[in-house]
């Protein structure tokens with residue numbers, strides 16, 4: 179029989195715990211998977227590693243294209259990414275696409291949590307276009323600000339609460355749970371709809387109304403946020419791949435060449451060929467931003483509030499020259515999501531990471547969430 183030394187066991191358990199203090203944020207996008215691994219050190223999140231991998235090649239598409247791959251292909255890609263980026267932790271949080279979720283704000287009487295849990299599925303039936311048994315439901319009670327409380331004195335609606343209901347189709351959740359199991363993430367892995375993660379990683383101290391824009395490959399996601407809470411979410415069914423497709427068609431070049439041109443030249447074309455490319459790029463991007471500005475103005479009018487700032491995230495906003503142009507299209511101050519500033523990073527990487535901030539905002543937000551959840 180083997181002899182167990184209890185001190186040794188305690189020591190190794192401690193080591194295990196220490197090792198386990200690293201967590202990962204895994205953003206499974208439609209075109210790119212991104213991961214960050216961070217550990218908690220004296221109350222701060224410290225970056226250990228990060229990386230990204232294009233999904234296109236796993237489905238026979240070009241880099242930069244939105245995909246809809248089966249779980250097994252995604253698992254293969256994640257395993258490759260973990261290996262390449264030297265990801266060692268298996269404690270994590272994983273993103274769910276906004277496009278597979280339904281967010282609805284409803285008003286209910288102010289009741290206790292238990293009663294609310296009974297009421298939500300009944301109320302949700304009225305707003306969700308599929309049988310309620312086919313979706314997983316979550317909800318967030320929107321706290322009233324002191325100003326809102328004061329303004330409602332004597333109002334018969336004072337005792338009512340605003341609740342954001344989030345519904346996700348079971349099929350989607352099952353697919354993600356399957357992926358998580360196959361890549362070996364531990365039990366207790368949490369999921370979050372991507373916009374919530376991205377906002378956690380890029381919001382500053384300013385709590386005034388803001389719009390977050392995430393330009394991905396196939397679509398662009400918008401979220402209107404007040405006091406750090408999402409009040410409204412919206413999808414524009416165009417993304418950065420539209421630029422590549424437009425360039426490829428107009429200039430009669432391959433998708434791969436168009437993708438390279440998009441990234442190299444962006445909106446800053448100088449010579450004749452470059453200027454022509456930038457014009458084509460501009461017409462696609464201006465559609466997306468004009469549409470986003472329309473949503474912004476609509477929100478302002480409806481709520482009689484000013485949206486003071488627009489925060490840009492997603493790989494699509496890395497387009498060269500976008501900053502200057504976005505200011506033209508959006509009627510608010512425009513900034514880039516600086517998600518790496520929320521965690522401690524090596525000084526020599528700072529410039530690179532500031533530039534990559536908008537791209538990694540979802541994965542950083544997920545890692546921060548998981549760290550907060552640790553005991």
Ligand SMILES: Nc1ncnc2c1ncn2[C@@H]1O[C@H](COP(=O)(O)OP(=O)(O)OP(=O)(O)O)[C@@H](O)[C@H]1O
Nearest residue numbers: 207208209210242394395418419492493494496497
């Ligand atoms: N430097 C760059 N300049 C211009 N476009 C870029 C650059 N880098 C990436 N992109 C574009 O950004 C898109 C990918 O963005 P992102 O990584 O946010 O996508 P995703 O997370 O997979 O998409 P989604 O969030 O919609 O699922 C691609 O279409 C790619 O061509």
Ligand SMILES: [Mg+2]
Nearest residue numbers: 207208394492
């Ligand atoms: Mg994304």
